[in-house]
Amino acid sequence: MIQSRKNSNRINGIYIPLKFVILFSLVHLIKKYILTTFIYKEIDIGNPTKYYENNLNFSEYSTTIKPIVIYNLDYNILDNKPNNNMDDKHLNKENLIKIKLEGDINFAKSHGIYGFAFYFSLSHEKKKVSHFILNVILQNDKLKINFFIIIEKKKTKSDIYKLFSDIMKYVEDKRYIKFFSKYVIGINKEDFNKNDIIILRKAFKEHKLGEIFILSKTNNYNHTIEYDNQNYGLCYSPPFYSLQKVIFHYNKTIGYFYTHLIYNNLLNHPLNNSNIFRMSEPMTKYPIYIGENKTYIYWDYSPEKFYFLNKIIMDWTKINYREKNQYIFINNFNNLKKDNILGYANINSFSKALFDLPLILDINENFNLFELKKEVLILIQVHIFYTDLLAEIINKTNNIPVPFDLYITTDNIEKKNYIQKNLKIYSKASKFQVLTTPNKGRDVIPCLIQLKDILIKYKYLCHIHTKKNGINEKIGKEWQNYLYENLLGNKSIIKKILSDFENHSELGLIFPEHFYASIIYAYEYKNLNWFHLNRIFDILFPKKRLKAGNIMNFPVGNMFWARTHAIYQIFDERIIKLAPEENGQTDETILHAIERFWLYLVKLNGFNYKTILYYI
Numbered sequence: 268m269i270q271s272r273k274n275s276n277r278i279n280g281i282y283i284p285l286k287f288v289i290l291f292s293l294v295h296l297i298k299k300y301i302l303t304t305f306i307y308k309e310i311d312i313g314n315p316t317k318y319y320e321n322n323l324n325f326s327e328y329s330t331t332i333k334p335i336v337i338y339n340l341d342y343n344i345l346d347n348k349p350n351n352n353m354d355d356k357h358l359n360k361e362n363l364i365k366i367k368l369e370g371d372i373n374f375a376k377s378h379g380i381y382g383f384a385f386y387f388s389l390s391h392e393k394k395k396v397s398h399f400i401l402n403v404i405l406q407n408d409k410l411k412i413n414f415f416i417i418i419e420k421k422k423t424k425s426d427i428y429k430l431f432s433d434i435m436k437y438v439e440d441k442r443y444i445k446f447f448s449k450y451v452i453g454i455n456k457e458d459f460n461k462n463d464i465i466i467l468r469k470a471f472k473e474h475k476l477g478e479i480f481i482l483s484k485t486n487n488y489n490h491t492i493e494y495d496n497q498n499y500g501l502c503y504s505p506p507f508y509s510l511q512k513v514i515f516h517y518n519k520t521i522g523y524f525y526t527h528l529i530y531n532n533l534l535n536h537p538l539n540n541s542n543i544f545r546m547s548e549p550m551t552k553y554p555i556y557i558g559e560n561k562t563y564i565y566w567d568y569s570p571e572k573f574y575f576l577n578k579i580i581m582d583w584t585k586i587n588y589r590e591k592n593q594y595i596f597i598n599n600f601n602n603l604k605k606d607n608i609l610g611y612a613n614i615n616s617f618s619k620a621l622f623d624l625p626l627i628l629d630i631n632e633n634f635n636l637f638e639l640k641k642e643v644l645i646l647i648q649v650h651i652f653y654t655d656l657l658a659e660i661i662n663k664t665n666n667i668p669v670p671f672d673l674y675i676t677t678d679n680i681e682k683k684n685y686i687q688k689n690l691k692i693y694s695k696a697s698k699f700q701v702l703t704t705p706n707k708g709r710d711v712i713p714c715l716i717q718l719k720d721i722l723i724k725y726k727y728l729c730h731i732h733t734k735k736n737g738i739n740e741k742i743g744k745e746w747q748n749y750l751y752e753n754l755l756g757n758k759s760i761i762k763k764i765l766s767d768f769e770n771h772s773e774l775g776l777i778f779p780e781h782f783y784a785s786i787i788y789a790y791e792y793k794n795l796n797w798f799h800l801n802r803i804f805d806i807l808f809p810k811k812r813l814k815a816g817n818i819m820n821f822p823v824g825n826m827f828w829a830r831t832h833a834i835y836q837i838f839d840e841r842i843i844k845l846a847p848e849e850n851g852q853t854d855e856t857i858l859h860a861i862e863r864f865w866l867y868l869v870k871l872n873g874f875n876y877k878t879i880l881y882y883i
Contacts, residue, residue, distance in 0.1 A: 715839075
């Protein structure tokens with residue numbers, strides 16, 4: 268009897284032989300594998316859709332800002348053979364470089380680029396290429412681009428007087444750039460010591476070229492230059508993500524302000540006699556996550572962020588420099604050119620910021636809204652708990668440039684009467700309905716209740732609510748304004764959103780990029796939120812499973828535009844019945860799960876989603 272128990276497991280008071288336990292476990296694992304591999308379909312959120320953008324021409328605009336782009340030379344160019352397939356046999360390396368430079372220069376100038384900064388390497392092989400390419404520029408007056416040289420010493424023991432003789436003919440060219448009427452020489456701090464700079468300055472003076480302006484690149488605003496106290500400047504180029512990382516603490520919560528206020532630190536720079544020039548850096552890989560656990564989605568790069576970043580740089584430059592010396596930098600030219608994912612989005616965004624143009628240009632957008640003007644296909648659903656925001660709701664929805672119906676929920680009859688009275692006078696909606704629902708389920712459940720029987724009659728839905736909560740009252744108001752402006756801020760924004768839907772049949776959901784006060788914990792796969800998400804799926808899609816990723820991406824704040832066929836299943840009485848009683852919950856309820864559910868639903872229905880940033 269004792270021996271029998273050693274080879275058995277006890278389940279519910281009954282001893283079962285161990286071999287049956289092992290067999291049972293094996294069958295269960297095989298069943299689970301078969302279900303998850305061949306029957307159950309895993310739904311993955313994936314990444315937002317990014318759409319290709321065509322090249323725009325900005326030649327008709329003007330500005331006092333002088334953008335200079337770092338132009339990386341192709342040091343392998345002398346090893347490349349000319350294209351033998353070309354008909355013109357005179358297309359030798361010099362002509363090929365000339366053609367390439369001419370194309371790059373015309374492209375840059377059509378986007379408002381003032382000049383190029385060329386690296387000049389002192390290492391033997393690279394120096395030949397530097398000379399070759401710069402000589403092509405010198406010998407062709409048609410290559411009308413302003414330029415200066417960044418000396419790349421790379422620990423070579425080069426004689427500074429010899430260096431001067433190497434670059435003098437380029438410096439004397441009429442296209443060579445001057446800062447404060449002084450020839451600019453770019454350097455890397457690690458390559459030069461104080462004595463090198465003294466000798467270089469002396470060489471310029473001996474040849475009656477006057478003072479030089481030393482420009483050193485840095486990504487640290489505490490950077491100091493130990494060369495001398497004469498004319499120099501810092502080209503400040505921090506990593507993109509660090510511009511957004513301003514930590515805050517509130518109520519034991521840690522988050523990151525999505526802002527560029529770190530620039531204010533430069534106003535109190537320790538080098539009072541230095542000149543600080545600003546540099547921005549476009550990226551070509553999307554999305555980019557920073558951090559060991561790679562979960563911080565609000566560190567993602569986008570051309571829209573690049574636009575606002577450059578707007579701030581240009582405003583800062585105009586405040587701190589007179590028109591003649593309003594120089595800014597971009598690193599580097601290759602990242603401004605066309606890429607395979609977004610086309611010309613980076614350079615277009617930069618040029619719009621440069622010429623103080625809106626991010627959305629109506630004249631350049633192919634707005635395809637003809638069908639939406641023929642009948643009412645737009646449904647706006649708003650949950651109004653705070654009636655003091657009604658005027659703003661009406662004004663924002665009146666921006667919609669096509670017919671729309673307005674459906675509103677609130678929590679008592681007095682509010683309903685007040686809302687109806689004002690809608691009759693001020694709203695441009697084709698039709699409106701105001702429904703009272705219990706104060707239960709925040710904005711989520713009232714929306715499901717009101718639309719469950721009528722949603723699919725419409726093509727597109729915009730859902731917003733009178734959000735006031737946040738980390739604190741100030742941030743809550745800013746968050747609400749950020750969401751309203753990005754979704755309904757003006758006619759151009761709404762036309763762009765609707766046009767994206769109409770032109771891209773695979774697009775199912777559009778929502779703003781994450782607000783600057785978004786909190787870390789919102790993106791974590793918390794147990795209860797994950798439990799509620801799977802609970803919803805078990806009800807609506809019993810043969811589907813959710814796939815967790817690096818981040819819990821979702822429209823934080825629960826405001827968005829959607830194609831109704833991409834989300835209709837959630838408007839279900841079984842889900843409505845799950846709503847908890849109101850108790851001031853801040854997270855981990857079925858409501859918070861629904862907020863995180865939209866993208867899974869969109870993907871399950873075969874659609875994609877897009878994040879937008881038209882306002883900060």
